[in-house]
Structure formats: structure tokens, C-alpha cells
Amino acid sequence: MSEIRICGYRPLSGEIKIQGSKNGALPILAASILQKGTVRIDNVPAIQDVDCMVGILTSIGCRCEREGSCLSIDASCLEGAKIPGEDVGKMRSSILLMGALLGRLKEAETWYPGGCSIGSRPIDLHLLAFSRLGAHVQEDVEGGRIRASAAALKGDTICLPFPSVGATENALLAAVLAEGETEICGAAREPEIASLCAFLGQMGAKITGSGTSRLCIQGVSRLHGTAFTIPGDRIAAGTYLTAVTATGGDVKILGAPWEDMQEVARVLSQAGAAVSPVKGEDGKAAGIHIRMEGRPKPLRLSTGPHPAFPTDLQSPMLAVLSRAEGISQVQENVFEDRFKTVKELWKMGAQIEVCRNEAVISGKHRLHGARVTALDLRGGAALVAAALAAEGETRVSGCAHIERGYEDICRDLRALGGRIWEHAQDT
Numbered sequence: 001m002s003e004i005r006i007c008g009y010r011p012l013s014g015e016i017k018i019q020g021s022k023n024g025a026l027p028i029l030a031a032s033i034l035q036k037g038t039v040r041i042d043n044v045p046a047i048q049d050v051d052c053m054v055g056i057l058t059s060i061g062c063r064c065e066r067e068g069s070c071l072s073i074d075a076s077c078l079e080g081a082k083i084p085g086e087d088v089g090k091m092r093s094s095i096l097l098m099g100a101l102l103g104r105l106k107e108a109e110t111w112y113p114g115g116c117s118i119g120s121r122p123i124d125l126h127l128l129a130f131s132r133l134g135a136h137v138q139e140d141v142e143g144g145r146i147r148a149s150a151a152a153l154k155g156d157t158i159c160l161p162f163p164s165v166g167a168t169e170n171a172l173l174a175a176v177l178a179e180g181e182t183e184i185c186g187a188a189r190e191p192e193i194a195s196l197c198a199f200l201g202q203m204g205a206k207i208t209g210s211g212t213s214r215l216c217i218q219g220v221s222r223l224h225g226t227a228f229t230i231p232g233d234r235i236a237a238g239t240y241l242t243a244v245t246a247t248g249g250d251v252k253i254l255g256a257p258w259e260d261m262q263e264v265a266r267v268l269s270q271a272g273a274a275v276s277p278v279k280g281e282d283g284k285a286a287g288i289h290i291r292m293e294g295r296p297k298p299l300r301l302s303t304g305p306h307p308a309f310p311t312d313l314q315s316p317m318l319a320v321l322s323r324a325e326g327i328s329q330v331q332e333n334v335f336e337d338r339f340k341t342v343k344e345l346w347k348m349g350a351q352i353e354v355c356r357n358e359a360v361i362s363g364k365h366r367l368h369g370a371r372v373t374a375l376d377l378r379g380g381a382a383l384v385a386a387a388l389a390a391e392g393e394t395r396v397s398g399c400a401h402i403e404r405g406y407e408d409i410c411r412d413l414r415a416l417g418g419r420i421w422e423h424a425q426d427t
């Protein structure tokens, strides 16, 4: 077991390149089994969730080879439609293999997925999509197993009552090899869906409406191998931007997707940071530059499906607003149990009250170091951001949560002058 030690209260400065996107990479890895050749995926982040997905792909017969950030997946020898239970419970995205297996083999059997404990996280919308395409879905709720099969998948209209990211991805994965046309109404518009559409398109899928809430898929009979580069991680980049806003500094995050982070940039500007795109040689945005002096300004914030403020950055924003010059309000509209980290922030002196889906934060001039525990991935990252802004030493345990989504949060923040180290936990 390791813990992160942080000596805070010092501005951050410098530049780093952001890792590839976790939530972009995982559906693309699942989609790789829709074709019978090899795909080459670049800028794959070295994180535990990716290791877990590669483990599952290998266990169903794929040959996966990793060289640096490049991953090749040869899916020609896919062995069967049963996903072994061990790794499935460790992460949410394992459920995406169901849509991909159903697309390729017309059958899939798996277990209920795991992932961060941030709410009930049902999969009814995923299963609804499979049923609409003609699959027979069986759930063994007590045994924890799910099975779906179809003699043939047939395109149809799938209306999602909430723009679920995972259900949209699973619907796409199952529909690209279905017969005829599928329409997904109420689709999620997260940038990771557009990446998945681009990847599927490169493999030969016919999809229109990418980036909108109405996706149309004209089924094709087969897909082929391709090469693809995963975009920079907007949530990891956003985490580091919040750390700078909380503690001050002057930082460039290269590879951060500026166009996809407009609402994050707007909110951080409202908090007092100067946020602008870093221009690449071609004149296009190639990253994000942030400068912050003094304490953050208080604000009101609501999370929501893209293009609203991302729920994944809600906890890191609590860290920022805990130091603000006044009272802020944060409303969580996506997951019903995503304020768990508040109790850990209290230990650092933060003053936050939670009532149902709303947190009221009375900003304090000073936070102080403490022993705290990461309870989920982004909550853990929020504690790191708060600790960088706090006086004295903080120790964050439960780092395995953080490692699920950040390649090396200590490496990145040390490169920006943060005094932060990971080491074996004292017993």
C-alpha cells in the first residue's frame, strides 16, 4: 500500500504534457474487437483501468502488445463471448465489451461491472439499447450475471431518456455491425463519444451526427483494422487546472483539448484564473495556459452532461472553492452520491455543508494539512489539489483509486514545482 505525501501552500509553475484520455481510451479498446485484424492505438495512458481492460481482452483471446504509449490489439483469434468475472468487477467500462461482443459474435455474457462508488450506476439503458436491436437479454441479478444474444441484430430507433455516456457507447458498438439503420436519440455528446465515432468510422463504420444528440448508424457487414491516436485527457488536464486555481501559479498543459474544455475554462475564469489556449505551430490550440494569483472568487456551479460542467471535476472544484473569498454553491446533477470527499476535506479545515445534491462551501483563507483518504478516483485527485493549496503536510491514503485514472499524479505535479511524493504507507 502506498500513500501520497504533499507539502503545500506554494504556487505551481512550468509545463507538462497531459496523458491520453482514460474515458476516451477504454471504449476504443473495447471497440477493437469488432474487427478481425489488428488495430494500433497511440497515446494510450498507462493507468490501472487500461491494464484491467487489456487483461480482459487477453483473456478472451486477443493478442495485445504494448510499446510505450502504443498498444496493438490483434482480435483475429477472439475465443468466445464469455467475459471472465475477475476483472469485470474492478471497473465500469468492462460493460462496453458486451456491446462489442454482441456486435461481433451476436452473443455476450458478463457480470455486473464495478467502478467508482459514486451512486447506484444501473445498466438498464445499456440493456435497453441491446433489446431495441433485437437481442434477448437475461439478467441473473442474484448471481450477478448478464447474457445477451440474437440470431441477427437489426437496426432500430433507440431513445435514451438520459444521455448516458456508457449506454450511448454500448449502443454504437452493438449497432455498427447490425443490419439496417439505427438511430440513437438522446445520445450523450461527451467528446469521448465523438472519438469513438471517429475510431469506428476509420474501421469502416458508417455513422453520422457525431457530436450531436442524434446519431445515425448504417450497419455494415464487416470492419477492418486501423491506427488511431487517443486525444489528451480533459479530466486529468482539468484536475491540474483546478490545482493551479486553488494554489496559484502559471502553468501550461500541453495536449489538453481546449475546444472540449470551454465550460471548464469559463468556470475557472469566473474563479479568477486567466485561462487561454496555447497556440501550436499550425495556429490551432495545442494546450491550455492558466495563470492564477490570490484567492479564488466564489461562484455557483452545476454539473451536467456535456457541454455542461463535467461531474468528474466537481470534487476538484470543491477544493478550489474551499479557499474562495466567500460562499459558493455546487449542484451535482449526474450522480447521486458524489459528495463523499467532503468529509475528507473537512479534515483539512474546509467548511462545506451538503444537502441532497447541493454543497454550500464557505471559503477559508487557509486550509491545513491532514491525514485523509481517497474514496474514489476524482475525490482522491481533489484531495491532492486541496493539499497543494494547504499549509503543512497532507498524507493521502487509498491511492489505488487515483492510480486507476492518473498515470502518475506525483510526477506531473512535481514537474510543476509541487512538493508531492508517493511512498510506502507507514503502518
Ligand code: EPZ
Binding pocket: 022, 023, 026, 092, 093, 116, 119, 120, 121, 122, 123, 124, 125, 126, 127, 162, 163, 164, 165, 166, 167, 188, 190, 235, 311, 312, 334, 335, 336, 377, 378, 405
Ligand atoms: C462515464 O461513466 C465516465 N466513465 C464517468 O467517469 C463519468 O463521470 C460519466 O460518464 C459522466 O460523464 C467512463 O467513461 C469510463 P453515465 P458512465 O452512463 O458511462 C445514469 C471518472 O471519474 N444511468 O453517463 O457510467 C447513472 O446512474 C468516471 O472518470 C442510468 O440510470 O456514466 C448516472 O446517474 C466516473 N442507467 C447517469 O446516468 C444506465 O443504464 C450518468 O451515467 C446508465 C446510466
